[in-house]
Amino acid sequence: MKYEKFQAPKGVREYLPPESTAFEWVREQLISPARLAGYQLMELPVFEDTNLFSRGVGESTDVVSKEMYTFEDRGGRSITLRPEGTAGVMRAVIEANLDRGQLPVKVWYSGQYFRAERPQAGRYRQFYQVGIEAIGLDDPAIDAEVIAIADRGFKNLGLKKYSLQITSLGDAASRAAHRADLVKYFATLSLDEVTQARAALNPLRLFDDKRPEMIEAMKSAPILLDYLSKEAAENFEKVQSYLKNLGIAFEINPRMVRGLDYYTGTTFEFVHSELGAQSGIGGGGRYDGLMEILGGQPLSGIGFGLGVDRALLAAIAENTVPQSAFTSDLFIIPLGENSRSDALRIAEQLRAAKIRTEIAFGDRALKGAMKAADKSGARYVIVLGDAEISSETVELKRMTDGSTKSVKIAQLANELQRALITD
RNA sequence: GUGGGCGUAGCUCAGCUGGUAGAGCACUCGGUUGUGGUCCGAGAUGUCGCGGGUUCGAGCCCCGUCGCUCACCCCA
Structure with a gap:
């Protein structure tokens, strides 16, 4: 009698020897800059109350609307495997009252995240991220530090073929003014139903449409950067000057759209050129309203998530992975x-x-x-x-x-x- | 969720227009009794992803299914 074999669930990425050595190395390189900057470990559950994500990440996002692993536990609670890290960190900070102590709260984390997408090069249903969050102070210098820490992680890996794109989503007043004009602009276009629906949920998403005719149509759409309030514009200027002073190259991409709804202010993305369609190796930004939405104080925060799987693929593509299998003495x-x-x-x-x-x-x-x-x-x-x-x-x-x-x-x-x- | 490609020994793959499977690497043992890397010799291994169909006969054709992969979408 021979038993049937099992297969790993669809879309998961496993790291076995000897490759696991490289994975371990990548993760360590990515997170060590955060430790050196005083960020401390937060070890969190991989599953949370479903509402934490639908409310925190946003119903309009694909992540929430069609990619979550949601199930009912034995007590009838709706549980979701975490699709990203920030919401869980916020929940823990609020629950443990860490925001009542000295600010900013600086934490790092590392682990697996889950999204039910069709697998592809660099895109898995279970993937690994390391991330940091600096919570409680709205100081553009923190924005620059957070970006610098991510950049140092990639530099640690020896990566060269990546670029940093930044933009600012401004404050609430900036976004409201822009949104009004953007919606007016959409009225002049003849959009199909699906696109109209996306626009209704989050007008910014149309900037991410890759169809040639839409790219063309969006070329003359109003840009959020032109609507920044005086304060938001000054903040963004400061972030840029800090980055220049740090010697970190970046380009401003006013059309950048992030997949999570909570972002505000400084927003950024690291893109690698050798990875095919899934080129984002990390990204993040500021989130002004998130903590309050999740029942905490109205404090701001900023953080990033870096993709360990993709960073490894990038390091392999650039041939920077050290040949360091275990050897005994x-x-x-x-x-x-x-x-x-x-x-x-x-x-x-x-x-x-x-x-x-x-x-x-x-x-x-x-x-x-x-x-x-x-x-x-x-x-x-x-x-x-x-x-x-x-x-x-x-x-x-x-x-x-x-x-x-x-x-x-x-x-x-x-x-x-x-x-x-x-x- | 949509579409393309693929699925043969542990690994990388070959298998012509259908006639019941091979190579290289790796592995094990040996080349006289307890010392590796080279060389030589020998050997084991596959329900040809799974299920069904067509056929005298299928790894090769058809259908389904699972998985991998790439792209769309989306993002780490």
């Missing part, structure tokens, strides 16, 4: 049943001394075990048989040149530590 080959126990004990002691140690398991011939040691990339090898155990001495073999040296087992840790430094 010492490979122990026990010969015969008697030496197994000693091999385990010696390995344990060496690891306690931070020496990376592997053991050849199973009943392989010595030749096969040596081969395994060689392939593992181990720098030294010892064979442990009856003779070695009774003499308490092993031949420490250096794999690079095959040379050996007699070493007392008790002295192995010291000897290896010395040898590994001078090598």
Whole structure:
């Protein structure tokens, strides 16, 4: 009787050895700048009350209207697997009253997110993001710092073929004035029903329409940047000057539209040129009303989410991933049943001394075990048989040149530590 | 959700106009008794994604299904 095999659910991306090493590296490079800037970890649930997202992210977004993994739990609650990170962070900050303490609240997070889309290059149903949020202060210098942290993450990866686009969605007054004129402008166009519906939900979305005739039609549409209030315009100017001073290249893209409704003010996106259709490797922006909408104080915040999967694809495309598979310092080959126990004990002691140690398991011939040691990339090898155990001495073999040296087992840790430094 | 391409050994793939499967790499063992990387030799492995149909006969044709992939859409 043979059992049927299982497959991973559709659209999930898994990282197995040896590739997982690269994934781990990318994630670390992306988030380390945030740690260095004083952002602290927030570890949150992957599922939340469905309303948190429909209210926070916005009903008009595709993310909420057709991409959420929503189900009822055993208590009859409507639960949704998180499609993005910011709403959950806000909920936790409000719930724990972190916004009553010193501001800004600076946090980072990392984990998987879920959207029920058709899978594609760089687009998965479960994907990984790292992100940060700086909550509670509306200071353009924070905007610049947040962008700089994201940019440093990509620089850490060695990426070059990416660009930063920024714009400002202004404050409430700016958007209201613009929206009125935009709707008037749409009336002069003959839009099909679907497009009209999108425009009704969020007029800005038409700027993202990729059909040639729409791109043409939107060319003379009023631009939000021209409607910024004096204060919003000044803020945006400051952000730009800070970025210039930081030496971070950017271009202003007044037609940029983000997929989440909560964005206001400074908004940005990192785009990589070698990734095909799914080119966004990260993005974020300020969200003035989000916290209040979610039942908290009317505080502003800004943050970003960076795509770990896509950043990895970008690093692969630019060939910047280091070849750093795990290699051990010492490979122990026990010969015969008697030496197994000693091999385990010696390995344990060496690891306690931070020496990376592997053991050849199973009943392989010595030749096969040596081969395994060689392939593992181990720098030294010892064979442990009856003779070695009774003499308490092993031949420490250096794999690079095959040379050996007699070493007392008790002295192995010291000897290896010395040898590994001078090598 | 819509459309195109694909699905053969662990991996990369070949398999001509239908006649019941191969290569390279990897893997295991060996080249005399306890020392790797080269070389030589030997060996194991597939319900040809799954289900149904056409046919004397299907990996090759048809339908369905699952998955992968690319694009639309959308976004990380």
